[in-house]
Amino acid sequence: MLSVSAEMDETIKRISSRKGVKGIIIMNHQGQTIRTTMEADEAKLYAHQFSHLVKQTQTTNDLTFLRIRTKKYEVMIAPHEDYVLLVVQNPSETYQEQ
Protein backbone atom coordinates (compact mmCIF):
# COMPACT_ATOMS: atom_id res chain seq x y z
CA MET A 1 0.00 0.00 0.00
CA LEU A 2 2.93 2.32 -0.41
CA SER A 3 1.56 3.24 -3.78
CA VAL A 4 -1.13 5.90 -3.63
CA SER A 5 0.23 8.24 -1.02
CA ALA A 6 3.79 7.81 -2.24
CA GLU A 7 2.65 8.57 -5.73
CA MET A 8 0.92 11.69 -4.51
CA ASP A 9 4.02 12.86 -2.69
CA GLU A 10 5.96 12.25 -5.84
CA THR A 11 3.54 14.39 -7.85
CA ILE A 12 3.70 17.22 -5.36
CA LYS A 13 7.46 17.06 -5.29
CA ARG A 14 7.67 17.03 -9.06
CA ILE A 15 5.57 20.17 -9.41
CA SER A 16 7.27 22.03 -6.61
CA SER A 17 10.69 21.37 -8.09
CA ARG A 18 9.76 23.03 -11.36
CA LYS A 19 11.70 26.15 -12.06
CA GLY A 20 10.08 29.22 -10.61
CA VAL A 21 7.55 27.37 -8.50
CA LYS A 22 7.52 28.85 -5.03
CA GLY A 23 5.10 26.46 -3.48
CA ILE A 24 2.00 24.37 -3.62
CA ILE A 25 -1.04 24.43 -1.42
CA ILE A 26 -3.83 21.91 -1.35
CA MET A 27 -6.76 23.17 0.61
CA ASN A 28 -10.48 22.69 1.01
CA HIS A 29 -13.04 25.29 0.05
CA GLN A 30 -12.96 26.72 3.54
CA GLY A 31 -9.35 27.67 3.02
CA GLN A 32 -8.00 25.07 5.40
CA THR A 33 -4.65 23.73 4.30
CA ILE A 34 -4.42 19.99 3.78
CA ARG A 35 -0.99 19.77 2.21
CA THR A 36 1.59 22.37 1.43
CA THR A 37 5.22 22.81 0.54
CA MET A 38 5.25 26.31 1.97
CA GLU A 39 5.65 27.66 5.47
CA ALA A 40 2.39 27.14 7.31
CA ASP A 41 1.85 30.86 7.86
CA GLU A 42 2.50 31.79 4.29
CA ALA A 43 0.28 29.00 3.02
CA LYS A 44 -2.48 30.16 5.30
CA LEU A 45 -2.27 33.62 3.88
CA TYR A 46 -2.64 32.48 0.30
CA ALA A 47 -5.29 29.92 1.22
CA HIS A 48 -7.36 32.50 3.00
CA GLN A 49 -7.07 35.06 0.26
CA PHE A 50 -7.87 32.76 -2.62
CA SER A 51 -10.56 30.67 -1.03
CA HIS A 52 -12.64 33.83 -0.86
CA LEU A 53 -12.01 34.51 -4.49
CA VAL A 54 -12.92 30.97 -5.50
CA LYS A 55 -16.08 31.14 -3.43
CA GLN A 56 -17.18 34.35 -5.09
CA THR A 57 -16.50 33.09 -8.56
CA GLN A 58 -18.23 29.83 -7.79
CA THR A 59 -21.68 31.37 -7.28
CA THR A 60 -22.75 31.61 -10.89
CA ASN A 61 -20.78 28.82 -12.44
CA ASP A 62 -18.19 26.34 -11.34
CA LEU A 63 -14.73 27.70 -11.76
CA THR A 64 -12.37 25.20 -13.35
CA PHE A 65 -9.10 27.04 -13.68
CA LEU A 66 -7.83 30.47 -12.78
CA ARG A 67 -4.48 32.08 -13.39
CA ILE A 68 -3.58 35.33 -11.72
CA ARG A 69 -0.57 37.35 -12.60
CA THR A 70 0.85 40.07 -10.42
CA LYS A 71 4.19 41.84 -10.57
CA LYS A 72 5.75 39.45 -8.14
CA TYR A 73 4.07 36.15 -8.72
CA GLU A 74 1.62 34.08 -10.64
CA VAL A 75 -0.93 31.85 -8.98
CA MET A 76 -2.66 28.96 -10.66
CA ILE A 77 -5.84 27.81 -9.06
CA ALA A 78 -7.44 24.51 -9.93
CA PRO A 79 -10.61 24.00 -7.88
CA HIS A 80 -12.59 20.81 -7.67
CA GLU A 81 -15.71 19.75 -5.88
CA ASP A 82 -14.18 19.53 -2.46
CA TYR A 83 -10.62 20.71 -2.78
CA VAL A 84 -8.49 23.34 -4.41
CA LEU A 85 -4.96 23.14 -5.71
CA LEU A 86 -2.88 26.32 -5.69
CA VAL A 87 0.49 26.71 -7.31
CA VAL A 88 2.43 29.88 -6.64
CA GLN A 89 5.25 30.67 -8.99
CA ASN A 90 7.59 33.45 -9.84
CA PRO A 91 7.01 34.15 -13.53
CA SER A 92 10.29 35.98 -13.98
CA GLU A 93 12.06 32.70 -13.18
CA THR A 94 9.70 30.38 -14.97
CA TYR A 95 9.89 32.12 -18.25
CA GLN A 96 13.47 33.29 -17.97
CA GLU A 97 15.69 31.71 -20.56
CA GLN A 98 14.03 30.09 -23.47
Next chain:
Amino acid sequence: EQEKAEEQHDLTEEEKKMIVGAPEFIDFVDTSSKLVERALNEKYDFMKDYTLGVDIES
Protein backbone atom coordinates in the same frame (compact mmCIF):
# COMPACT_ATOMS: atom_id res chain seq x y z
CA GLU B 1 -19.17 43.32 3.40
CA GLN B 2 -19.60 41.42 6.56
CA GLU B 3 -16.23 40.07 7.48
CA LYS B 4 -17.26 36.79 8.96
CA ALA B 5 -15.08 36.23 11.96
CA GLU B 6 -15.25 32.52 11.42
CA GLU B 7 -11.53 32.16 11.80
CA GLN B 8 -11.00 28.67 10.45
CA HIS B 9 -9.15 26.35 12.73
CA ASP B 10 -6.22 24.52 11.25
CA LEU B 11 -6.98 20.94 10.35
CA THR B 12 -5.55 18.47 12.80
CA GLU B 13 -3.15 15.80 11.63
CA GLU B 14 -5.95 13.33 12.19
CA GLU B 15 -8.34 15.23 9.92
CA LYS B 16 -5.69 15.63 7.26
CA LYS B 17 -4.93 11.94 7.30
CA MET B 18 -8.60 11.16 6.77
CA ILE B 19 -8.84 13.48 3.79
CA VAL B 20 -5.60 12.44 2.17
CA GLY B 21 -6.51 8.77 2.34
CA ALA B 22 -9.87 9.17 0.64
CA PRO B 23 -10.20 8.04 -2.98
CA GLU B 24 -11.81 11.28 -4.10
CA PHE B 25 -8.84 13.21 -2.76
CA ILE B 26 -6.45 11.02 -4.69
CA ASP B 27 -8.52 11.55 -7.82
CA PHE B 28 -8.48 15.23 -7.21
CA VAL B 29 -4.70 15.41 -6.88
CA ASP B 30 -4.32 13.31 -9.97
CA THR B 31 -6.54 15.46 -12.17
CA SER B 32 -5.58 18.88 -10.91
CA SER B 33 -1.87 18.18 -10.93
CA LYS B 34 -2.04 17.17 -14.57
CA LEU B 35 -3.86 20.36 -15.39
CA VAL B 36 -1.33 22.48 -13.57
CA GLU B 37 1.62 20.68 -15.07
CA ARG B 38 0.28 21.25 -18.51
CA ALA B 39 -0.08 24.93 -17.74
CA LEU B 40 3.47 24.98 -16.41
CA ASN B 41 4.71 23.48 -19.64
CA GLU B 42 3.51 26.52 -21.49
CA LYS B 43 6.77 28.30 -22.07
CA TYR B 44 5.44 31.35 -23.79
CA ASP B 45 5.23 34.35 -21.52
CA PHE B 46 2.35 36.41 -22.82
CA MET B 47 3.26 39.29 -20.54
CA LYS B 48 6.79 39.49 -21.78
CA ASP B 49 6.78 42.56 -23.98
CA TYR B 50 4.57 44.44 -21.61
CA THR B 51 6.52 44.07 -18.43
CA LEU B 52 9.67 45.81 -19.61
CA GLY B 53 10.61 48.52 -17.21
CA VAL B 54 8.47 47.04 -14.50
CA ASP B 55 10.73 46.39 -11.61
CA ILE B 56 10.38 42.80 -10.60
CA GLU B 57 12.36 41.90 -7.56
CA SER B 58 13.61 38.44 -8.12
